[in-house]
Amino acid sequence: MYFKSSLLISILIILLISACKQADHFVPQIYKPKNAHEAYSKAILDAGLGKSALGHDWIEASKKAMQLPREIKAPYEEEFFVLLSEVSASAYKVSSLRGQKIEIEIEQIAGDSMKTFLDAFEIPKDSLASPKLIASLDPKSKKLGFEVIRDAEFII
Numbered sequence: 001m002y003f004k005s006s007l008l009i010s011i012l013i014i015l016l017i018s019a020c021k022q023a024d025h026f027v028p029q030i031y032k033p034k035n036a037h038e039a040y041s042k043a044i045l046d047a048g049l050g051k052s053a054l055g056h057d058w059i060e061a062s063k064k065a066m067q068l069p070r071e072i073k074a075p076y077e078e079e080f081f082v083l084l085s086e087v088s089a090s091a092y093k094v095s096s097l098r099g100q101k102i103e104i105e106i107e108q109i110a111g112d113s114m115k116t117f118l119d120a121f122e123i124p125k126d127s128l129a130s131p132k133l134i135a136s137l138d139p140k141s142k143k144l145g146f147e148v149i150r151d152a153e154f155i156i
Contacts, residue, residue, distance in 0.1 A: 036119055036136045036139070057087040065089040065090055072093070072094050096153075101145060105144075107142060120154055
């Protein structure tokens with residue numbers, strides 16, 4: 001009898017401890033952006049600017065740029081001006097072979113007031129799959145680079 005009651009008490013204690021641990025350690029998962037593009041979109045929405053004309057226009061421009069990137073061939077250099085009062089989002093599609101290096105540099109000529117970001121995505125062979133993030137530009141840097149490990153196309 002003593003063995004059965006101590007076994008039952010032990011089982012109850014183990015169940016109570018495991019139940020308490022689950023309740024004590026439950027933390028809701030907080031959304032964390034996976035790349036600079038998502039972070040900027042989230043900042044627009046968090047600031048309540050998603051319904052403003054400028055916020056809405058930027059989100060739409062970024063979607064369109066990702067869906068219809070301009071095809072380029074390396075080496076490539078572009079110089080353009082961006083007005084702070086206008087929405088601007090650009091995306092480029094580039095093919096690269098295994099072993100090649102992709103290096104991108106952004107240079108701002110007129111001050112640091114403009115927010116810039118740069119992400120590189122691999123375009124999957126399966127047309128139904130989403131592009132896979134390869135690299136994001138460190139906000140403190142102006143250069144992004146990576147070595148291509150297999151023949152692929154990228155959206156920059």
